[in-house]
Structure formats: structure tokens, C-alpha cells
Amino acid sequence: MTEALLTVDRVEMVFGGLRAVGGVSFSVKPRSIFGLIGPNGAGKTTVFNCITGVYTPTAGEITFQGRPIAGKPAYAIADAGVARTFQNIRLFGTMSVLENVLVANHRASKASFFDALLRTRHYDADEAAMREKAMELLAIFKLDDQAEERASSLPYGDQRRLEIARALMLNPKLLLLDEPAAGMNSAEAQVLQKQIVALRDRFDLAVLLVEHNMQVVMGVCEDLHVMDRGETIAEGTPAVVQSHPKVLEAYLGSSVRSGPWVTTEPSPETPAEVVLKVDDLRVNYGGIKAVKGISLEVRRGELVALLGANGAGKTTTLKAIARLLPWASGAVQFLGEDLAKREAHTLPGLGMALSPEGRAIFPNLSVRENLEMGAFTVSDRAKVARGMARAVGLFPRLGERLSQAGGTLSGGEQQMLAIARALMSEPRLLMLDEPSLGIAPVLVDQIFEALEKIRKEGMTVLLVEQNTRRALGAAQRAYVLVTGEVVLSGEAADLRDDPRVQSAYLGETHA
């Protein structure tokens, strides 16, 4: 039997009264791809934080290449050959793509501080070698053409790939990936799967993967370890784990049953009032045309989905509607008001709420305070109380954690908070940017059920979502974007079986 590269032995992590990790053991073999999965808040990211030295485990031991590492400083563990990506993207947005990869390396570089100061020949040669290596890594992820672009201008999926490239600059023997496929559609996730396997082969490393996308997990992992509420509930090969009753119940939900579409009632005969009307909207980022003349409308009580690959312009469209980005041209009417004359901060008062991609909750405020911030008119006690009750009803986990700081919630818990917060203001139009991002399959079910419920109560929703099947299951109508233009639109029921929807995604991947 091969000796393990990494051994996690009865590791425990307690925060105040909460046992986030309650004695978890597993080991990862060299050159293997190992998956750590489980529901939101199971303790996966906390395990990553213990392995990488962010936390000292309360109990237990972690061994890497035969040496104990638990409690060692993060830089020492990184030097020993353990690299990671973060669940929430941590790039330097204003730096270029290439610079983001190069910064990872100042530790791994052989040149000394004095070399750098004096710019010796050794330093220049070293720097050239580093640039070459960085470009090679970018090329693996097809990001080499964008090397000089600002990191923040990349679509979300590419930013995640860039993070992996950066982690690889440290020449790790073990690469920890925390939800690399979050925000990717299924075509992109497929490409990512191949890239993960290719990395392992090319760099001889082992991968420890936390991921909620089951297509990716089941596609690449040789072994799986499943946690729930800090405890191990199953382990073994994907085949074993997939049919394990506890895993089905706690984690997979209906995602494994490829059941029929959720049926939605046909649109009513007399169309309801138009809540949002977008007319030939154009948005540019510098010289790049991100949105090239989009027109759409959303009627009262409708759930309308905006679909398309990463980079198609969905988030840009939402942000532009909310006046968070300047328009190059076009017009937007919201409840009859011309939004050209409005500033972003006045829109919540008009009844528009946006739950942004990547959550953006207040990390130092408690869950309760974050929700109250969403109410917009905190003085309206009755409204705040209604909102709180609705939030806790939709997401019981939030109810258990009302006084926990937002920033310490797990990724999925933060997503629940972002959605619940957007609902607090009882908006006339709710715009959601990828609510299923980072959410465990069983909870994706719950979120879409919650959306159905909210809409049936009369809420109007504009939904951006990578999960096409779910979005078309919940929506009445949809628009499909490709590179900043609407290429297809219609009743969700008709689009479900339309092969052009799939090709709109496939046409734009990094394959």
C-alpha cells in the first residue's frame, strides 16, 4: 500500500460552543484526487483551514509527507508543498492576470530580497523564469491571451481558474481546491474536470477537492469523504457514496433522480403590468462591449430567467439595471420610472433589490444585523419582524445563527443570508445573481422551492442562473444571452427542450 501524502487524524475544531469539525479522519494518497463533500456548514472549509495553518485544530493531528503540520504557521505549510484556493475569490482585482499569478511566487523565488533591491542579474534571470512559468500555467487554463487584462474584468469562472493557476506557482505536492466549479455552467465544469486531471498528471500532485457540483465530484474523485455537521457520515468510492442512504438524505436530495421538469402553470391570458422594461441597453468596459443592445421585460408576478455561459453579460446586465454600472446607451423603465435619471442608492426605495453574485454580506455584522440592513427601512418594525420570520422559515440554519458574525458563516450559509437579506425589503422586483452558487444539491432544491413559493405569493423575480435545468423549471419565461446579445427568448416550457439553449452554452466554453 502506498504511504499517504496527507493524513488527517481525529481532527477537531471548536468555535465557542460550536463543534464545526468533530473528530474527522481521512488520508490522501500521492497523485490521487480525493473529494471532501457534504452539506453547507458541514465543516469542509474548516478542515481546509486546519490543514493550511489558518487554524490550529482544537484536537487531533495532521501529517504531511510524514511530518506533523497541525498548528504550524501557514507559510511553513505552504513551503512544505500544500497550496490552496479559497471559496470566496481572493484575487487582486486591479492587478493584471499575470501579476496575480506572479505574486504567489515571491516566496518560492530563489532570488533574495537584496537581489531584488539591487536588481542583480540573478534576479532578472529568476524573474524571467518565473514569468515563463506563470505564462505556462495560464496557458493550461487558456488564460494566456488575457495575461495583461485586469483580473477583475474576467468572468467569474475564469477568475476561479486564475486562482488555481496562482496556487500552482508554489509547486505544491498537494493542491486544495475549495469549490473551483462554483459559478461554472455544466459545459465549463466539464472542461474543469479535464483540467484537474491534467494538472495531476502534469505536476504529479494530489488534489483535495471540496465541491458541490456532483458532476465534477463524481467525474474526477477516486475517493470521497462525506461530512455533515462536523461528523463523517460516509466514505469510499463515488459509486459507494452515491448510493449511501445517509448521503442521499443529508446531501444529494433529488439531484440524483433525473426526474421530470417541475411543471409551472401557463402564463395568464391577460398579461400583467410591466414591472421592468429594458430597451436596447449597451454597456462597455473600456473598449470591450460587454452588453450589446439587450431588450427584455418582466411582468408582475413573473419569474424570468436570464441564461447564458460565463462572460455572456448576465451579471453586467443586472448591475446595469441596478445602476451600478454606467450605460453606453439604452433605456430602462422600472414601474414606469426612467432609471436613467436615478442613482443606484435610490433604487431600493423604489422597490428593487439585488442579491449579487458572490454574496457581499457584511462580515463583521451578525446574521441578525445583516438581515436588518436588508430591510432598508429598519424603522418599520412590523416589516422587519415579517422579514425575519420569512428568512428563518426559508432557511432554518440562519435562525440557529442569528448572533454569529456574517463573515464566519460557511459559504452556503452566506448565500442563504444574501438571498434572505434581499427579501427583507419586500421588493417589487427581486433580482438574484446565481442563488445556487456554492449551494449543496439538497439545498438547491430548497432554494428553488423557496423561489417558487415567493413568486406564487406575488413577488416578481429576475433570475440569473447557470443551472439551466433548474432555472427553466422555475421560470415562466427566459432570455438566453451569448456574448452580450439575446439570441433566444420565450416561454420556459418551450425552451426546456430547445437544443439551441445547450448550444448557446457550448459555443462559448474554454474547450
Ligand SMILES: Nc1ncnc2c1ncn2[C@@H]1O[C@H](COP(=O)(O)OP(=O)(O)OP(=O)(O)O)[C@@H](O)[C@H]1O
Ligand atoms: N470562525 C467561526 N466562528 C464561528 N463559527 C464558525 C466559524 N467558522 C466556521 N463556523 C461555522 O462552522 C460550520 C462549518 O463551516 P465551514 O465553513 O467549514 O462549512 P463548509 O462545509 O465549508 O460549508 P459550505 O459548503 O457552505 O461552504 C458552519 O456552521 C459555520 O457557520
Ligand SMILES: [Mg+2]
Ligand atoms: Mg466552505
